[in-house]
Each structure stands twice: as structure tokens, then as C-alpha cells.
Amino acid sequence: MNAFSFPPPPPCPEAEVLRGEVRDFLNTALADRRPVEKAEFWTGMDAAFSRAMGQRGWIGMTWPKAHGGHGRTSLERYVVLEEMLAAGAPVALHWIADRQSGPLILRVGTDEQKKILPRIAAGEAFFCIGMSEPDVGSDLASVRTRAAKVQGGYLVNGTKVWTSFAHLSHYMILFCRTGSAEDRPGNQPADRHGGVSQFLVDLHNTPGITIRPIMALTGEHHFNEVVFADAFLPEGALLGREGDGWNxxxxxxxxxxxxxxxxxxxxxxxxxxxxxxxxxxxxxxxxxxxxxxxxxxxxxxxxxxxxxxxxxxxxxxxxxxxxxxxxxxxxxxxxxxxxxxxxxxxxxxxxxxxxxxxxxxxxxxxxxxxxxxxxxxxxxxxxxxxxxx
Missing domain, CATH: 1.20.140.10 (Butyryl-CoA Dehydrogenase, subunit A, domain 3)
Structure with missing residues (x-):
């Protein structure tokens, strides 16, 4: 049996100094928010608040300064996160970009794609994640949205659902198929994890994309259905290596x-x-x-x-x-x-x-x-x- 452990995090005294700064900021910024509004932090959308966080260097905190980041530790970032969430701050607009899209671009993106990072760190570029699909849900290995290779790029067809904040986002990280497992050298047909890739999609400047609201039972609009109908993505939209999307x-x-x-x-x-x-x-x-x-x-x-x-x-x-x-x-x-x-x-x-x-x-x-x-x-x-x- 293989066990996995949770090693203690390294000491970080700077994080506790930062905690006091964050609390002082939140005491002022959230002074007028009712408790029920604070309960909505997951879906709280406030572009001015996101920009204020960016101005204080609290987005993209661990990224290199050359890409708009601040070279701080993951534990310092953690302090900012838990203080924001415990206080009920409206973090929804910049949340996904700061948490996962930015780090992914930083790790596997091209130099051209990394030019987006300073805008994320400034709280001015918002992202959504194109993962879930109808009848697929959390089983990402079953995605059917496909990006077919054509001259100069890819033609994308398929549907994504439960896409949070797609209607307010500038970009999407799209997870889709670029080939079947049997088409990929070294992959067996039973390997459902083969032949999938990720793309950086400009939602505002890509024809063939339709975003439709999915209303929650509460009457809120934060989920969306995103339909790709012959949407052309240039070769430069490929994020990382083709076929390495699962990893x-x-x-x-x-x-x-x-x-x-x-x-x-x-x-x-x-x-x-x-x-x-x-x-x-x-x-x-x-x-x-x-x-x-x-x-x-x-x-x-x-x-x-x-x-x-x-x-x-x-x-x-x-x-x-x-x-x-x-x-x-x-x-x-x-x-x-x-x-x-x-x-x-x-x-x-x-x-x-x-x-x-x-x-x-x-x-x-x-x-x-x-x-x-x-x-x-x-x-x-x-x-x-x-x-x-």
C-alpha cells in the first residue's frame, strides 16, 4: 500500500505580519457588507475590489516580478486567501485567474501568452475554466469537445457547462480533445487520458462562441453554457504541448x-x-x-x-x-x-x-x-x- 503524507509547512513569519495588513484593509473595505453578502464570497463580483487587491499586490503573489507578480511565498498567499474568505470578501472575478489559470500559463505558456499575466495580477483580466460538459461532469477523461487541426490552427466544436463567470470573463482555459487515444503514438485505445489538450481562448475576439446563462435555483447567474461552433483558434492558442492536457x-x-x-x-x-x-x-x-x-x-x-x-x-x-x-x-x-x-x-x-x-x-x-x-x-x-x- 502506498501512503501519502501531509508534511508541516515551513515557517513563514512574514505571513503573520501580512495577516495584520489584510485584516486592516478588510475592516475598511467590507465595513458596509451585511453577513448575507459576506456569505456570497464565492459568487461576489466586484471589479473595483479586485483592482484594489491588485494594487496592493495580493493577486499573483507568488509569480515572478517579471510577469507582474511579487515573488512572495505560497504561505503568504495562503494568508491572504483565508483572511479574504473568512471575512466574506467578493473575490469571484479574479479568483480563478489567480488560483489556477495564471499559474498554469506561467508554467507551460509561451512568451506571448505570458503577456496576459500582468493584467491578471492587476485584477483586470478575468478567467473561466472550460472543463465540464453535458453528461460528463467531473469525469474529465470523457470530454467530447474537439479541436480539429486545420491550416493555421484548430477548429473547435462542442459544449461546456457549469462554466462559472464565463459571461464576465475575458479568457477561458479550454480542455478538449485534439485526437483520439488510438491516433496518438504510444497510447493504447483504452487510455482515455491521451489525446487531450488545453487552449487559451480569447472570449471577446473569437467568433463561433455562444455564452448562455444557466440560472441557479436561487435566481443567481454565475453558471453558463458555452457552445463552440466552428470556433477557430490560432496555433498560438495551444497551451502547453498538444496531447499533454491530462497531465x-x-x-x-x-x-x-x-x-x-x-x-x-x-x-x-x-x-x-x-x-x-x-x-x-x-x-x-x-x-x-x-x-x-x-x-x-x-x-x-x-x-x-x-x-x-x-x-x-x-x-x-x-x-x-x-x-x-x-x-x-x-x-x-x-x-x-x-x-x-x-x-x-x-x-x-x-x-x-x-x-x-x-x-x-x-x-x-x-x-x-x-x-x-x-x-x-x-x-x-x-x-x-x-x-x-
Missing amino acids: QVTSELAFERSGPERFLSSFTLLVELVRTLGPEPSDAGAIAIGRLTGHIMTLRRLSRSVAGMLQNGENPALQAALVKDLGAMVEQEIPEIARQLVDAEPDARSTQDFAAVLAHTMMHAPSFSLRGGAREILRGIIARGLGLR
Whole structure:
């Protein structure tokens, strides 16, 4: 059996100095936001806030200064992330570009593609991820969108769904097929991971792309269906090597699955629960708060470990999958526990903060175990890493 570990992150005193700076900024920037607005950090869209973060050097923090970054450590970046999420800051617009698209371009992009990085770091270029497809979901090896080689580039046909913020994004990182497994030298037909590639797609200047809204049950618009109909991508849009998309995307998912967003999605509700229970909660309330706090502290330790591994240039895909799976379980547990402890009906229009935050969290909680990889997919990755399959 192969075991994988979570080594302790290296010490980083600069990160704790930075924490104070971030808290001071947030105390002012979020002073007028209600708790229910803070609960929406995943979907909170505020271009001015993103630019303000860029001006302070809090986007692209670990990137080289030559590409608009600031040469800081992964642990310093982690501090900014967890403070932003715990405070309920509206990070949605720059979130994906900072978390995974920028690092991917930095690692495998061409010099021309890397010219986008300073705009990301400034909080002025927003990205979406073209991964999921109809009837595919988290099984990325089953993608059917295809980029066929033509003179001067590729012709793309297919559909992506659940594409967050595509309607507000400047670019998409597209994951699609560029050939079948049997067409690729050295690949066996049974290898579903062969013949897939990634592309950097300019959504504003590429004919043949249609973006349609997918409305959430809450009435929110952050998901989209993106249809490619003979959309031409020049050769320079290929990101990394053709056919190496699977290796690239699995490395990218280590950034997506391991951060504090994987256990802090319900944090605003936990804060409101503690406030509602007061300084002298019932025995049941004290036990529940203690247990949830213990879970979050443990997840934070695991997540910080992954940040340290990323800083060391490792690819902690297995550790990230475990953090994401365990984190989603805790995130979904918090609203259920809150309902049992407080006699209040969830009501998104309520003037009572607890009831409004409870309603928002309950409506979104089912998605916590889907986004970033469904639970079944993650557990398959973990089982394979442990040598169980």
C-alpha cells in the first residue's frame, strides 16, 4: 500500500505580519457588507475590489516580478486567501485567474501568452475554466469537445457547462480533445487520458462562441453554457504541448482543490451561529461548535501543508483531493447542525442575519460536493493513491 503524507509547512513569519495588513484593509473595505453578502464570497463580483487587491499586490503573489507578480511565498498567499474568505470578501472575478489559470500559463505558456499575466495580477483580466460538459461532469477523461487541426490552427466544436463567470470573463482555459487515444503514438485505445489538450481562448475576439446563462435555483447567474461552433483558434492558442492536457489539468486541479475555499464556504454561517448561541450556549451547542472548530482547524492544517508542498514545487494532487473531499463534508454539515441548534426558518429576505445566511448556505450547500470534482471522482483518486484500486 502506498501512503501519502501531509508534511508541516515551513515557517513563514512574514505571513503573520501580512495577516495584520489584510485584516486592516478588510475592516475598511467590507465595513458596509451585511453577513448575507459576506456569505456570497464565492459568487461576489466586484471589479473595483479586485483592482484594489491588485494594487496592493495580493493577486499573483507568488509569480515572478517579471510577469507582474511579487515573488512572495505560497504561505503568504495562503494568508491572504483565508483572511479574504473568512471575512466574506467578493473575490469571484479574479479568483480563478489567480488560483489556477495564471499559474498554469506561467508554467507551460509561451512568451506571448505570458503577456496576459500582468493584467491578471492587476485584477483586470478575468478567467473561466472550460472543463465540464453535458453528461460528463467531473469525469474529465470523457470530454467530447474537439479541436480539429486545420491550416493555421484548430477548429473547435462542442459544449461546456457549469462554466462559472464565463459571461464576465475575458479568457477561458479550454480542455478538449485534439485526437483520439488510438491516433496518438504510444497510447493504447483504452487510455482515455491521451489525446487531450488545453487552449487559451480569447472570449471577446473569437467568433463561433455562444455564452448562455444557466440560472441557479436561487435566481443567481454565475453558471453558463458555452457552445463552440466552428470556433477557430490560432496555433498560438495551444497551451502547453498538444496531447499533454491530462497531465497539465491534473496539476492545475491541485491548486483548485486544496485551498481554504474548500472548507470555508459555510464559515459565515458558523460565525452567525456562534453569535446567535451567545456566550453561554447549551451543552449541545457547545459540543457542536467545539467539534466543527476542531474539524476546521484540522482541515486548515492539511490545506496549509499542501500550500507548503506547492511552494516546494511538488504536485500534491492526492493530498488536494483529500482536502477537498473532507472539506466539502464539513461545509455541508454546518447548515444541518445550525438548523438543529437554532429555532429559525431559513429566509433569504429576512432582516435577521442568521436566517438570511442560513437560507443562502442551505441553497448552495448541495454544490459543495460537486464543484472542483464530485465526491465519487475524488475518492477514486484517493483510493488509487493508496493502492486500493
